[in-house]
Structures are given as structure tokens and as C-alpha cells.
Amino acid sequence: RKEVEQDPGPFNVPEGATVAFNCTYSNSASQSFFWYRQDCRKEPKLLMSVYSSGNEDGRFTAQLNRASQYISLLIRDSKLSDSATYLCVPRNDYKLSFGAGTTVTVRA
């Protein structure tokens, strides 16, 4: 079983739509959680951290449920520029564990 499981998608949504997806992780020792964004043939870039209380960063909302070991990301008012692969990343000490990613395509 993989340490981080994500729905690979793709999620094809029109501009302005809301899209949400999630991941589950198996390592209960994970201390911190992140969403990274990776554009095609580019390196991963940190999108946002995820806190137990839930947090927003502009149009992006992340939630963490430690009891269920579940992390979610919601994108409101989707833009064409949001098209990317979103990687769910728990961290244990210095080690990041990446999911395989969820691909989102926003169409005009």
C-alpha cells in the first residue's frame, strides 16, 4: 500500500467552477502537511501548508483530519492558470512523502 493515496483524476472543470479533491496518508507519525503544485515538466512548488483547523489562501482551502488521516484541497473560482497536478505531501521530520498527484484541467 502506498504511503499517500490520491485520486489521479483528471478533473476537467470550466473556468469559474469549484473543484475539490483529497488524499489519505498511512503514516500516523506525520507531523506537517502540504499541498504542492507541479506544472507539466516542471519542479514541484509549495502551494500551501495544511493545518488541523483548516486554512485558506485566496481561492484555495485546505483541510486536515488527523483522526481519519485525510487531507483535502478545494479550489474556488477556477482559473485557467490553476491547471496543474496537485501533490499531497505529509512530512515526518525532514522527509516529505509525495502522492502521485491529482491532475486538474480548467477549460475556457
Added chain:
Amino acid sequence: GAGVSQSPRYKVAKRGQDVALRCDPISGHVSLFWYQQALGQGPEFLTYFQNEAQLDKSGLPSDRFFAERPEGSVSTLKIQRTQQEDSAVYLCASSFPEGNNPGGRQYFGPGTRLTVT
């Protein structure tokens, strides 16, 4: 300032050849990481350095893989006797410790795309 740089950006090797991949971390970053990203997968941890010390090499897939960071700055990942299954993007990341986390926020380089034919 400059980000993490990697070279070469693309490498084609014949099966059995040795390759060396270079990573230049962000200046002053203490921690350096190597990851391997196969097609359609997320990056997988290979190894971790703090300055020149290799503190974790648990992710290296075989003894054909070797990494070094002799002066605590530039790092080289070497793969001996390359095999087709080594074809992947090799990503380097660097960071500065944050609070009680030795890893800190990791900044990734553009990667080296290795193709073994």
C-alpha cells in the same frame, strides 16, 4: 536570488554507462535532498544531507546509486551501470532548518531528466 540549479537538464545514457548529476543548492542552505520521480508518479525520497554529512540514504534503490556533498554545498548523484528502470527525473531540493524542523521548507530545482536506452 538564484534558486536551486541542476545540470545537465537532460541526459541520455546507454544501458551500462555511469552518469553524474549535479545540484547547486541555494546559497547558505544547510540541507540538501535528492528525489527520483518516475513518469506519472510523485517524487520519491532518495537521500538527505546536512552540510557535508549524509544523514539518510535509505531511499537509494540500489548500491549503484551514490551521492556526495564533500564541501557542504554542491552535491553530485552518481548512478553506476545504468539500467532502463533508472529512467526518471532526478530532483534536488535544498532548505534551511526552521524552528525544530531540520528540514525546513524545501525548494526544488528543475530536475535532470535521465533516459536510459
